[in-house]
Amino acid sequence: MTDKQLILVVDDDPDLVESISMKLESQNYRVDKAYDGVEAFAHIQNEKPDLVILDVMMPRKNGYQLCDELKKSGNYSDIVIVLLTAVADAVASTNYTHLDGKSTLADDYIPKPIDLDNLMQIVHDHLE
Amino acid sequence: MSAQPVKISQYVPKILVIDDEKRIRNACRIVLEENGYNVLLATNGRQGLEQINANHFDIILLDLMMPALSGFEVLTAIKKKHPDTVVIIITGYATLEYSVEAMKQGAFDFIPKPFTPDHLRVTVAKAIEHTRTLRDISDAHSRIRTMVNSLTDGVMCTNHQNHVVLANPTFLRMNGYITKSVVGCHIKDFLKFPKLREMIHQALQMDGRTYSELSTEIDLASYSADDHRVLNARCLPFKDREGKNIGVITVLNDITALKQMDRMKSDFVSTVSHEIQGPMTAVMMQLKVILDGLAGEVTAKQKKMLSRALDKISSLSGMASELLDLARIESGLISQERERLDLGQIVKEQVALHLPKAQEANHELIVRLEDDLPPILAHRRNIEEVLSNLIINAIKYTPGQGRIRIVAERSEAYLLMCVEDNGMGIQEDQRKQVFKRFYRVKNKQTRFIHGTGLGLAIVKSIVESHQGHITLQSEPGKGAVFSVFLPIFPIDEKKIELNR
Numbered sequence: 001m002t003d004k005q006l007i008l009v010v011d012d013d014p015d016l017v018e019s020i021s022m023k024l025e026s027q028n029y030r031v032d033k034a035y036d037g038v039e040a041f042a043h044i045q046n047e048k049p050d051l052v053i054l055d056v057m058m059p060r061k062n063g064y065q066l067c068d069e070l071k072k073s074g075n076y077s078d079i080v081i082v083l084l085t086a087v088a089d090a091v092a093s094t095n096y097t098h099l100d101g102k103s104t105l106a107d108d109y110i111p112k113p114i115d116l117d118n119l120m121q122i123v124h125d126h127l128e
Numbered sequence: 129m130s131a132q133p134v135k136i137s138q139y140v141p142k143i144l145v146i147d148d149e150k151r152i153r154n155a156c157r158i159v160l161e162e163n164g165y166n167v168l169l170a171t172n173g174r175q176g177l178e179q180i181n182a183n184h185f186d187i188i189l190l191d192l193m194m195p196a197l198s199g200f201e202v203l204t205a206i207k208k209k210h211p212d213t214v215v216i217i218i219t220g221y222a223t224l225e226y227s228v229e230a231m232k233q234g235a236f237d238f239i240p241k242p243f244t245p246d247h248l249r250v251t252v253a254k255a256i257e258h259t260r261t262l263r264d265i266s267d268a269h270s271r272i273r274t275m276v277n278s279l280t281d282g283v284m285c286t287n288h289q290n291h292v293v294l295a296n297p298t299f300l301r302m303n304g305y306i307t308k309s310v311v312g313c314h315i316k317d318f319l320k321f322p323k324l325r326e327m328i329h330q331a332l333q334m335d336g337r338t339y340s341e342l343s344t345e346i347d348l349a350s351y352s353a354d355d356h357r358v359l360n361a362r363c364l365p366f367k368d369r370e371g372k373n374i375g376v377i378t379v380l381n382d383i384t385a386l387k388q389m390d391r392m393k394s395d396f397v398s399t400v401s402h403e404i405q406g407p408m409t410a411v412m413m414q415l416k417v418i419l420d421g422l423a424g425e426v427t428a429k430q431k432k433m434l435s436r437a438l439d440k441i442s443s444l445s446g447m448a449s450e451l452l453d454l455a456r457i458e459s460g461l462i463s464q465e466r467e468r469l470d471l472g473q474i475v476k477e478q479v480a481l482h483l484p485k486a487q488e489a490n491h492e493l494i495v496r497l498e499d500d501l502p503p504i505l506a507h508r509r510n511i512e513e514v515l516s517n518l519i520i521n522a523i524k525y526t527p528g529q530g531r532i533r534i535v536a537e538r539s540e541a542y543l544l545m546c547v548e549d550n551g552m553g554i555q556e557d558q559r560k561q562v563f564k565r566f567y568r569v570k571n572k573q574t575r576f577i578h579g580t581g582l583g584l585a586i587v588k589s590i591v592e593s594h595q596g597h598i599t600l601q602s603e604p605g606k607g608a609v610f611s612v613f614l615p616i617f618p619i620d621e622k623k624i625e626l627n628r
Contacts, residue, residue: 013409113412114412114413
């Protein structure tokens, strides 16, 4: 049995972060929490997680930017990134769509409202 | 009052008789005035020309043999100054030679002397008919020209060789070419949007029997960095009597303001979506975590209540996203990027996506695609949404172990896509209603089926925005068939990307 895998949960809504964290902990993962992109990056530098659950719309640095930075960096490109997208897709001119999520370098994406069981399944599949 | 044909003006034709014989002059006047014409007389060529220079005449009856100025000289002078005036020759020497010579010089007809009143009447009536037709054509031209020139949309008409027949000032301005006339020019010599040149060419090649209109968006920023206008361009071929395309009308429409509003609406939708969905998501997850027992023991009673709360919030959240979908689709429908799509492929993908749900209910899913389905010009996500909604409905409203058939085939100028089930069906009085927003069929059978009543409203607005239509056949208790008709992309052979 290896050490517990570390998952960083990043969202600007603390309630959401808490719920996801509790669920992850119940599934035997270690959890780190951050509430915006800048903070998340600092946490990653501090201890590299195996997977990041990353919200898209956040203050300071949004999910796309952080995702892009991590995936293009040498040290962190192997971290699995699961994007949380809130907005209905294909809105002609908005920035935060599923389609944009698809075009990013993220490993997976899950639309809000999030189905917790589905999220756990995705996390599990990637960390297997 | 009885209905009368609309006349633009009450016009009395004016006729000038130039003859040196008084008898002939008077005879002409009597006969022609009886027919309601305005008749003036001249006794010789010089006097005739003076009158012609002072007044407009529709018809001139001209004697060839006159002293001083001959009829031929008068004819030449008239044709030089008033080429549209109809001249009828009166000649005592009814020889073929003279008449042919006069006709060559532009005379409309000739009357040999002596003539009967009837002969005069018939000849003049024929000439009047001729001038009236010319006048009507010229009036119609003038009306159309004034109309087209005053439009705030750019309009250009090109012929079968892609030469310009007409281009209004707005069109020239939008094309950034204001000073010179472009009539007669080939479009490649002045039209600065390559995409539009290609589209005009395509429109000309289209089969006249299908729905024929091509449209695209032109972003002027790609031609000049400080120009932020967006134009919508439409090309419509027009046909001759045999139905063959003989030219193309191109209409340019400045949609900059619409695009901006569309963008604002989209941004608003996305913000609202985030603001509403965010908290709801958080609440749902909190409930879920508690229900899963992660926050301590939950009693059976608490579990039951929390489950119901979770269900309510889930359906509220579903409704919010569908409402936003509707707002989004309506804002996106103003103008959107369309591409050439293979419907068969989309059907296969959607069926694969919904297969698990169908299997869960033990439904049989049958797909029948005609070979070599022609492509359609549509927005991919929209078409996926149409199919997805119809398939989900068929699954939901068919009790277990049903049969759902999805058929795609050619139907004249349309591609027909049917989603057929053998489920509960829809009562006749509800068949129109189901396409209305928030309408849901409510009875014992549907009580436990979740839904927002927006699915079919979304389907209908998508189909209609693609110049298609949707029909519904159903027999209660036996099932329902939704048939979606979408226009076939007119060009089969060429693979041309119409959009950016």
